Amino acid sequence: MESIGRSQQLPFAGIRVLDMSQGWAGPLCGMLLADMGAEVITLEAVQRVDWWRGVYHRPGTREDHGWEKSSHFVPVNRNKLDLTLDLTRPRGRGLVKELIRLSDVLIENFTIRVMKNFGLEYRDVSALKPDLIMVSLPGFGMSGPWKDYAAYGQTTESMAGLVALCGYEGGSPTLQSISYGDPVAGLNAATAVMMALFHRRRTGQGQHIEVAQVEALIPHLGGPIMDWFLNRRIWPRIGNRSRWMVPHGCYPAAGHDQWVVLGVASDAEWRALCEALGQPELAEDPRFTIPSQRRRHHDALDAIIAEWTCGLDKHEVARRLQAAGVAAGAVQDAPDLLADPQLAAREFFFEIERRYVGRHRYPGPTARLSRTPAQVRQPAPLLGEHNELVLRDLLGLSESEIEELKRDRIIGDELLI
Amino acid sequence: MASVNEQTGPLAGVRVLDLTHHIAGPFCTKLLADAGADVVKVERPGLGDGLRSHEPFAGDEPGVERSGLFFHLNTSKRSVTLNFKTREGLAMLEELARRSDVLVENFRPGALDRAGLGADRLEALNPRLVVASISNFGQDGPYRDYKAIDAVFYALGGWMYSMGAPDKPPLYPSGSYAQYIAGLFACLGILPALYWADLAGEGQRVDVSILEAVLSVLVYDTVEYSYSGIRRGRFGHRWSLGSVAGCTASVQPCKDGYVGVYLGHGEERWQLFVGALLERPDLLDDPRFAAPQGRVQNVDELEAILREWLQEHTSEEIFHRAQELRLLFSTIPTTRDLAESPHWQARGYFQELEHPVLGRVTLPGPPFRLSATPLEFRRPAPLLGQHNAEVYGELGYAPEDLVRLRELGVI
Numbered sequence: 001m002e003s004i005g006r007s008q009q010l011p012f013a014g015i016r017v018l019d020m021s022q023g024w025a026g027p028l029c030g031m032l033l034a035d036m037g038a039e040v041i042t043l044e045a046v047q048r049v050d051w052w053r054g055v056y057h058r059p060g061t062r063e064d065h066g067w068e069k070s071s072h073f074v075p076v077n078r079n080k081l082d083l084t085l086d087l088t089r090p091r092g093r094g095l096v097k098e099l100i101r102l103s104d105v106l107i108e109n110f111t112i113r114v115m116k117n118f119g120l121e122y123r124d125v126s127a128l129k130p131d132l133i134m135v136s137l138p139g140f141g142m143s144g145p146w147k148d149y150a151a152y153g154q155t156t157e158s159m160a161g162l163v164a165l166c167g168y169e170g171g172s173p174t175l176q177s178i179s180y181g182d183p184v185a186g187l188n189a190a191t192a193v194m195m196a197l198f199h200r201r202r203t204g205q206g207q208h209i210e211v212a213q214v215e216a217l218i219p220h221l222g223g224p225i226m227d228w229f230l231n232r233r234i235w236p237r238i239g240n241r242s243r244w245m246v247p248h249g250c251y252p253a254a255g256h257d258q259w260v261v262l263g264v265a266s267d268a269e270w271r272a273l274c275e276a277l278g279q280p281e282l283a284e285d286p287r288f289t290i291p292s293q294r295r296r297h298h299d300a301l302d303a304i305i306a307e308w309t310c311g312l313d314k315h316e317v318a319r320r321l322q323a324a325g326v327a328a329g330a331v332q333d334a335p336d337l338l339a340d341p342q343l344a345a346r347e348f349f350f351e352i353e354r355r356y357v358g359r360h361r362y363p364g365p366t367a368r369l370s371r372t373p374a375q376v377r378q379p380a381p382l383l384g385e386h387n388e389l390v391l392r393d394l395l396g397l398s399e400s401e402i403e404e405l406k407r408d409r410i411i412g413d414e415l416l417i
Numbered sequence: 418m419a420s421v422n423e424q425t426g427p428l429a430g431v432r433v434l435d436l437t438h439h440i441a442g443p444f445c446t447k448l449l450a451d452a453g454a455d456v457v458k459v460e461r462p463g464l465g466d467g468l469r470s471h472e473p474f475a476g477d478e479p480g481v482e483r484s485g486l487f488f489h490l491n492t493s494k495r496s497v498t499l500n501f502k503t504r505e506g507l508a509m510l511e512e513l514a515r516r517s518d519v520l521v522e523n524f525r526p527g528a529l530d531r532a533g534l535g536a537d538r539l540e541a542l543n544p545r546l547v548v549a550s551i552s553n554f555g556q557d558g559p560y561r562d563y564k565a566i567d568a569v570f571y572a573l574g575g576w577m578y579s580m581g582a583p584d585k586p587p588l589y590p591s592g593s594y595a596q597y598i599a600g601l602f603a604c605l606g607i608l609p610a611l612y613w614a615d616l617a618g619e620g621q622r623v624d625v626s627i628l629e630a631v632l633s634v635l636v637y638d639t640v641e642y643s644y645s646g647i648r649r650g651r652f653g654h655r656w657s658l659g660s661v662a663g664c665t666a667s668v669q670p671c672k673d674g675y676v677g678v679y680l681g682h683g684e685e686r687w688q689l690f691v692g693a694l695l696e697r698p699d700l701l702d703d704p705r706f707a708a709p710q711g712r713v714q715n716v717d718e719l720e721a722i723l724r725e726w727l728q729e730h731t732s733e734e735i736f737h738r739a740q741e742l743r744l745l746f747s748t749i750p751t752t753r754d755l756a757e758s759p760h761w762q763a764r765g766y767f768q769e770l771e772h773p774v775l776g777r778v779t780l781p782g783p784p785f786r787l788s789a790t791p792l793e794f795r796r797p798a799p800l801l802g803q804h805n806a807e808v809y810g811e812l813g814y815a816p817e818d819l820v821r822l823r824e825l826g827v828i
Binding site for chain 1: 427428440444448452471472473474475476477485486488489490554555557558559560563564565566568569570571572573574575576577578579580581582585586587588589590591592593594597598601602603604605606607608609610611612613615616619620621622623624625626628629630632633634635636637638639640641642643644645648649653654666668670675677679681682683709710740743745746747748749750751752753754755756759760761763764766767775778779780781782784785786787788789790
């Protein structure tokens with residue numbers, strides 16, 4: 001198949017991935033493989049599109065090609081081909097099995113019941129293609145008392161213990177501002193697939209990968225989980241303070257809702273901070289000379305720091321502190337990020353035109369390879385955009401067969417329900 | 418390269434020279450080591466990786482062999498000590514680089530060049546070598562040499578602005594998550610590069626910026642702004658995608674603590690929530706909540722109704738009852754709750770390893786399960802310099818050479 005989804009100069013050129021997943025985690029895994037040259041075919045149905053397109057909860061997204069305008073779907077599906085197939089009907093399931101026979105990797109993130117109902121469990125698909133690498137992303141895993149339970153990113157994050165650790169001192173447990181469990185599951189899934197591809201290249205052996213999304217996240221707890229196991233200690237929520245650095249916090253800068261963070265890890269940094277504040281004598285103030293005293297008088301110290309920061313632009317505070325050797329940074333929102341000089345100098349955002357949304361900038365590939373850099377070959381596909389390409393060139397269907405599939409709404413390019 | 422048959426794991430036979438310290442780099446090389454790669458961790462004589470001196474310590478007693486976090490992040494590796502600022506030390510490091518498939522480092526940008534082991538030198542030594550560098554802001558750019566702590570990544574990376582309550586300062590995410598993601602992105606650069614080296618016989622460099630790693634998991638904030646001008650604010654215990662999405666996610670108090678209430682999308686879930694879980698079918702006809710936008714506008718009233726019900730039930734009751742209705746709720750477990758959970762016990766997720774100083778230590782298991790070539794903890798985190806004799810012996814050094822090198826402070 002002559003395909004726009006493939007590139008010859010990249011490590012995974014020639015690897016075909018069938019991505020049956022939806023939302024963020026699974027599609028991110030597919031995108032990371034596509035960035036490195038794999039031909040990734042994402043599978044949707046006109047009766048049931050990827051819910052990450054927003055049509056099931058965002059008003060207005062069912063009309064006027066609203067399903068093509070999702071700020072969530074577009075950035076995690078670049079470089080993919082889009083095929084629609086109604087898997088609830090035998091013809092759709094038959095075609096997906098033909099595709100699996102021609103694929104190297106299969107990604108799915110349904111609850112375990114769904115793949116069973118489709119007849120697409122690992123034992124089924126490995127019978128179709130013995131060296132297939134299949135990756136499943138169940139929230140709680142495929143065994144254990146909660147195996148049939150499901151998870152959003154927030155469920156994952158909570159169940160992995162992150163939420164209990166986060167919050168203002170004395171306040172409620174707090175969710176991360178991003179649905180952190182989702183991308184972490186996707187990054188782990190892609191890592192696992194790449195390991196399995198390496199193994200397959202040397203041995204010819206495929207396998208089934210299980211990414212229980214909560215299990216993928218728990219290692220990120222690090223200190224607090226190890227402190228429980230070593231010392232049976234549960235870490236309290238301490239807001240913007242640190243267990244090691246003092247002072248450590250988020251301080252107001254000039255302007256409405258403008259903030260800057262800083263943290264002091266050593267005596268040298270403490271003296272540097274006092275110099276930057278224009279109060280070198282503070283370093284000798286008996287309330288603040290050693291870390292344990294600074295911790296005891298953290299409120300008073302915060303007030304002194306805030307008095308200085310609130311009169312200055314947040315970037316100016318960070319610039320002055322960094323020049324003095326103190327770690328600091330402005331709290332940036334989306335427009336700040338798009339204007340950030342570091343990200344701009346490294347050309348982190350890339351710009352691309354896409355039908356229905358126009359020209360926009362998107363976060364670019366993160367791991368930068370010098371010889372085989374990830375390529376943005378095309379934006380996220382439109383619903384069913386590559387139906388004919390895949391069915392005709394890859395599966396060898398005739399024009400009349402494709403017409404029949406269209407007529408029967410096994411395939412399509414317009415949202416049906 | 419060792420024979421594939423001698424070792425197990427998907428990366429059996431791959432040799433990794435690990436020059437990393439702290440969290441991001443060691444997390445990356447831990448995943449490679451647990452996957453079967455032979456990871457040789459090079460540490461400073463005396464102190465080793467600074468993370469060895471980081472809490473939590475077993476029994477709260479500091480010591481380079483007592484850090485639980487170091488233990489967690491260095492499973493399956495071998496440790497050698499080496500001062501490569503000495504001439505002989507650099508020669509030994511070069512020999513290790515010549516024999517490796519991957520080199521991973523997270524020094525300040527330029528530090529390896531100054532040590533005499535820049536990209537050109539490494540390529541001359543071993544043209545197939547994959548050289549991965551993890552740094553705070555990347556190998557170039559105006560912030561290249563800035564100092565960073567976790568809070569700086571969250572602040573500059575856009576993660577922190579929308580954390581916390583609207584009437585309070587943005588909230589610190591309370592963990593080193595940015596570094597763990599950067600470690601994963603390093604693996605996601607190294608593994609394709611290794612595959613390419615196997616295919617094409619040529620190595621390359623991999624550059625990972627922790628700041629960019631943060632942006633890459635925050636992906637849609639800048640896109641949403643670019644599409645519609647919406648800037649996501651702070652919502653406290655409630656969470657939102659920043660638009661009228663009808664997505665209700667919040668952490669709520671219940672009878673015995675807290676519970677995560679995640680309704681997600683779709684009318685079907687709303688009907689299950691109100692009709693079956695709360696047993697309030699009357700609310701389905703309530704004009705305040707009929708449409709998703711109404712639930713957003715009248716969220717305070719909705720929350721009051723919800724809280725009344727939650728106060729009558731424990732988090733465990735709510736979690737199981739909701740999940741059985743296919744509502745994706747959660748409990749809010751502490752680290753203790755995680756360790757004692759019957760589910761993770763049934764799956765054998767947490768594992769125990771024997772350590773010569775710490776005794777039996779429990780730690781989180783591998784993050785994913787490969788059916789044919791599972792990740793395994795092949796050995797506990799190494800003692801500082803534990804494998805000097807073994808690794809330097811493989812390079813051809815005799816025991817008496819090692820005595821001399823130790824006296825000279827090279828190892």
